Amino acid sequence: MDAVEEIKARLSIEDVVAEYVQLKRSGRNLKGLSPFQAEKTPSFMVSPEKGIWHDFSSNKGGNMFSFVMEMEGVDFRGALEILARKAGVDLEVYGRSRSNSKLKERISEVLELATRYFQQNLAKNPDSLSYLTAKRNFSRQTIIDFRLGYSPAVYDGLVKLLTKRGFSDDELIRAGLAVRRRQGLGDMFRGRIMVPLMDQFGGIVGFTARLLVDDPNAPKYFNTPQTILYDKGRHVFALSQAKEAIRTSKYAVVVEGNLDVISSHQAGVRQCVATAGTAITEGHLKTINKFTSDIRLCFDKDQAGLNATERAIELSQGLEIRLSVIDIKDAKDPDELINKDTNAWLEAVTKPIYAMDWLFERYKNIHNPTSASGKKNYTDHLMRSIRRLQDSVEVEFYLAKLAEVTDISLEAIKSKYAQKTEALKTPALRKSKASESQDPKSDQLAYQDQLLGLLLLYPITRRIFETLDFDPVFATTERQYVFEFVANNPHVTVGGEIPEELQSVKDYVNIITLRAEELYQDLDASARLIEVNDLVRRLQKDHKKQKQIEISDAIKEAEDLGDYARVEELLSSYNVLIKE
Numbered sequence: 001m002d003a004v005e006e007i008k009a010r011l012s013i014e015d016v017v018a019e020y021v022q023l024k025r026s027g028r029n030l031k032g033l034s035p036f037q038a039e040k041t042p043s044f045m046v047s048p049e050k051g052i053w054h055d056f057s058s059n060k061g062g063n064m065f066s067f068v069m070e071m072e073g074v075d076f077r078g079a080l081e082i083l084a085r086k087a088g089v090d091l092e093v094y095g096r097s098r099s100n101s102k103l104k105e106r107i108s109e110v111l112e113l114a115t116r117y118f119q120q121n122l123a124k125n126p127d128s129l130s131y132l133t134a135k136r137n138f139s140r141q142t143i144i145d146f147r148l149g150y151s152p153a154v155y156d157g158l159v160k161l162l163t164k165r166g167f168s169d170d171e172l173i174r175a176g177l178a179v180r181r182r183q184g185l186g187d188m189f190r191g192r193i194m195v196p197l198m199d200q201f202g203g204i205v206g207f208t209a210r211l212l213v214d215d216p217n218a219p220k221y222f223n224t225p226q227t228i229l230y231d232k233g234r235h236v237f238a239l240s241q242a243k244e245a246i247r248t249s250k251y252a253v254v255v256e257g258n259l260d261v262i263s264s265h266q267a268g269v270r271q272c273v274a275t276a277g278t279a280i281t282e283g284h285l286k287t288i289n290k291f292t293s294d295i296r297l298c299f300d301k302d303q304a305g306l307n308a309t310e311r312a313i314e315l316s317q318g319l320e321i322r323l324s325v326i327d328i329k330d331a332k333d334p335d336e337l338i339n340k341d342t343n344a345w346l347e348a349v350t351k352p353i354y355a356m357d358w359l360f361e362r363y364k365n366i367h368n369p370t371s372a373s374g375k376k377n378y379t380d381h382l383m384r385s386i387r388r389l390q391d392s393v394e395v396e397f398y399l400a401k402l403a404e405v406t407d408i409s410l411e412a413i414k415s416k417y418a419q420k421t422e423a424l425k426t427p428a429l430r431k432s433k434a435s436e437s438q439d440p441k442s443d444q445l446a447y448q449d450q451l452l453g454l455l456l457l458y459p460i461t462r463r464i465f466e467t468l469d470f471d472p473v474f475a476t477t478e479r480q481y482v483f484e485f486v487a488n489n490p491h492v493t494v495g496g497e498i499p500e501e502l503q504s505v506k507d508y509v510n511i512i513t514l515r516a517e518e519l520y521q522d523l524d525a526s527a528r529l530i531e532v533n534d535l536v537r538r539l540q541k542d543h544k545k546q547k548q549i550e551i552s553d554a555i556k557e558a559e560d561l562g563d564y565a566r567v568e569e570l571l572s573s574y575n576v577l578i579k580e
């Protein structure tokens with residue numbers, strides 16, 4: 001037995017999913033509201049018997065590992081480690097490399113001890129506590145929730161403590177807690193308010209440190225350097241505290257400062273996170289995108305913040321992200337607005353400006369779109385952003401808007417757009433269009449899955465074959481394969497064990513039988529037969545429609561070739577078909 005099998009043996013999919021979704025019994029299965037889409041009617045199904053789940057609103061599904069990957073935004077290895085901890089399975093027993101794991105464990109342990117040290121020192125230092133409560137207006141509970149602390153202005157207080165606890169100089173340096181100076185190994189952070197940086201599960205990976213007393217010779221803020229646990233280009237501050245609110249609200253608010261995040265959470269906007277100041281990267285956006293595609297930016301209104309917003313918009317256009325910008329009016333940052341008017345912040349996050357509309361206004365303030373040179377610069381800047389859009393409707397809309405704002409003809413704007421557009425098309429756009437055209441599981445074909453699920457689960461419905469007067473053609477090879485199996489095995493029930501002949505399409509069979517069981521388990525045999533008849537009639541209608549299209553295409557081709565005898569023959573076939 002390998003690690004995966006042992007975890008499956010110790011945990012049930014029901015227990016794993018129930019930590020995230022409220023489930024109710026539905027026959028042999030369980031159902032609940034989708035954790036991925038807003039809905040009122042449950043479409044999320046779990047089969048304890050088969051150990052699978054499927055969300056019919058988003059067409060996602062799989063086993064307990066894929067579910068944790070979706071919910072926690074991790075890869076398979078991450079899901080394996082999460083479930084191993086839940087199951088009490090030691091992955092070391094299964095021969096996994098432990099060199100990095102051991103180091104990570106030691107670094108994680110020393111960072112946790114450092115956090116407690118900073119928390120204890122905050123309680124002992126009235127000035128640092130006053131800064132947080134009186135100046136930043138943080139409540140005691142907020143200070144506890146975010147584990148805020150204080151690093152004393154001493155040379156090596158933390159180093160001495162951790163050395164006594166058995167940690168080596170190398171471990172302290174690699175954790176980002178110590179640095180070598182002429183006087184010897186000393187604390188990295190001194191005389192600063194300490195804000196722990198956590199991974200998405202709440203483990204400490206580093207710190208943001210703010211000077212308690214401003215010093216022109218020292219940076220006001222600085223972070224832990226890059227370590228084995230802390231990746232500045234991917235780490236998103238407060239994701240562990242915000243992820244549930246992000247899932248519930250279906251959007252994330254991204255601000256510039258960690259203290260802005262804490263203020264926002266205290267004000268009630270708990271779906272708020274921060275990147276590494278204005279240094280936002282594609283890695284940050286991808287991390288947040290694991291939880292939502294609706295990202296709302298609110299960087300400071302200085303030049304650095306405005307530039308970072310532009311950069312984030314550019315990065316997002318190559319990803320499947322809907323980016324918008326929160327307008328905080330005259331406030332310089334979210335914290336200032338929250339302290340002035342909390343309700344204004346609560347309202348602002350619900351009324352963001354879509355990224356492209358924000359750019360239109362942003363460039364209008366930089367260039368004068370009424371002069372000749374202003375029109376050129378304005379259109380040049382916006383054209384670059386429009387060319388990166390991946391939706392043709394959006395492209396048309398913003399080209400028309402650009403023509404209106406600049407008072408240039410739409411024809412001229414479209415001509416400018418056409419220049420270099422083909423060369424600028426992104427691989428992501430080509431990929432999305434290709435996959436869109438090849439998607440076999442659209443809603444229009446769901447009835448075929450319902451028909452096959454009924455035929456698999458309830459052999460009595462196969463009586464339909466006795467009166468079938470056409471050869472059914474399904475939209476995909478896997479559907480056609482399942483139909484042929486059912487037609488050739490009239491008495492085989494497919495409910496629990498999947499027959500050997502269907503192992504190659506096992507995942508598909510599990511999904512359609514799970515759905516069919518939910519839809520039809522309460523019907524009697526006659527009602528199921530009626531349902532099958534209705535679905536077969538629809539299949540026949542689609543089959544007929546497809547034949548009509550094929551004959552129409554063949555007629556056009558014959559006309560182009562001047563083969564009028566063939567045209568007459570095809571017209572005769574077409575007339576017979578429409579009279580059937």
